[in-house]
Amino acid sequence: MGKERVDTGAGNGASLHHSVLDALGLEITAGTLAPGHGLTLDGIQERFGVSRTVARETMRLLESMGLVVSRRRVGITVQPPGSWHVYEPRVIWWRLAGPGRDTQLRSLTELRIAVEPLAAAAAAREATTQQRERLVELAAEMRDLGESGRLEPFMDLDIEMHSLLLRASGNEMFVALTDVVAAVLRGRTQLGLMPHRPVPEALDLHDEVARAVAAGEHEAAETAMRRLLAEVRDAMAPIRPRRH
Amino acid sequence: MGKERVDTGAGNGASLHHSVLDALGLEITAGTLAPGHGLTLDGIQERFGVSRTVARETMRLLESMGLVVSRRRVGITVQPPGSWHVYEPRVIWWRLAGPGRDTQLRSLTELRIAVEPLAAAAAAREATTQQRERLVELAAEMRDLGESGRLEPFMDLDIEMHSLLLRASGNEMFVALTDVVAAVLRGRTQLGLMPHRPVPEALDLHDEVARAVAAGEHEAAETAMRRLLAEVRDAMAPIRPRRH
């Protein structure tokens, strides 16, 4: 059976267990490795051509994300989605890369709808002067790019603005969602859920949010953000998989 | 300094690295090990009397939570709070156990205020018949216990009701916050932030939420939950550390 190193991706800076971790994480979150499926350390060693140490470390990481449990004699068992740590950045990443993509995108969007309005309100209270200035600046730039239909740079600004709002909220739990929101916005564009040209309402609402936050009007900021996200949710509705 | 095994808790089912992980996690989140502080595997081995393997595995775990980074030749460096994975259950647990307790409680409460109203609305749409029935049942029981001033079992029901709502929402991101909400409610009671006898308004609002969800009136459920949480936030205000 020989050694036959698989060498996933020529070890491009990725520290060995990282590649193994990625491979297994993807397979489990994609459902290729169904819940209840059993793994063994020996199996992992053989399959990826790594040492026991590496196999054990990746297994520990998977376990700490709730993707597997490890028990003596019985081995490593794949866990059902309900016990996955869905806020773990890598889990989110894997799910967005796999077949669960639009389900994940939908539940994350619902999370955004919950969090971002309050984050905007908090930002209106807590943001620094520089942050407020940057916000209105961003909204203006977004209008320019949006009206000229340049989707990629528009998305970058969109990400920057929402990230800035979360950061400015001063709540660490909100700040920690920065990457999630960025991933959602990127995924949404990649999935073609954006119109060719951002709708004028969205541009207006971004403006409104920025100005409200800058002016410290937290209620206005909250409702504007709520309307903005309602817009986003409606734009997403077309790909509903369940009842129409 | 010698060997001096620390033996945190006589290995009661905890698999060795778990005790080391807990000890280090607590120290880092508590700030005892300040950001920038350097650790080495040898140091961990010596201090806890464990083998290199165990030291390495715990270090990987800490790294995957963003508490440290590990680089060759440099060693293991404690990271600042900004890079911690604050949705990681163990990180939340450690912070609630340490001096950052009320800061953590406050930011988590703000998260609840964002999420739970939408979760209630979703529950009003998605809950099963059994879940709806259980909700009104719980609200009734809470009223009984609340009016008789039995705080501990009241808290248990409170936790059960909010957990049920999150679960019934059908959104995995909301469901995953079940433990967080439970921890907040428990922490709030332990910290003495609850009045001796739950205020009548709170009891009424729990009732209202339950009935609205049971009836499928998602807007009513959302606003009732919002008012309930406003109540909670106000009860929490007294211990504000910053500007009043």
Added chain:
DNA sequence: CTCACTGAAAGGTGTTACCAATGGTGGGGA
């Protein structure tokens, strides 16, 4: 035929020793 005991095997847990890679530090030369 069923149930309880027993023993072996499977597979994670923990330890040790060793070599490879890497990047900071300090010394030496221009």
Added chain:
DNA sequence: TCCCCACCATTGGTAACACCTTTCAGTGAG
């Protein structure tokens, strides 16, 4: 003074081993 290079501390990775828990099959008694 400044730059380059060699050294070495420290993690990354491999290998081989002892140990302990848990499962499971086989066996014997009732």
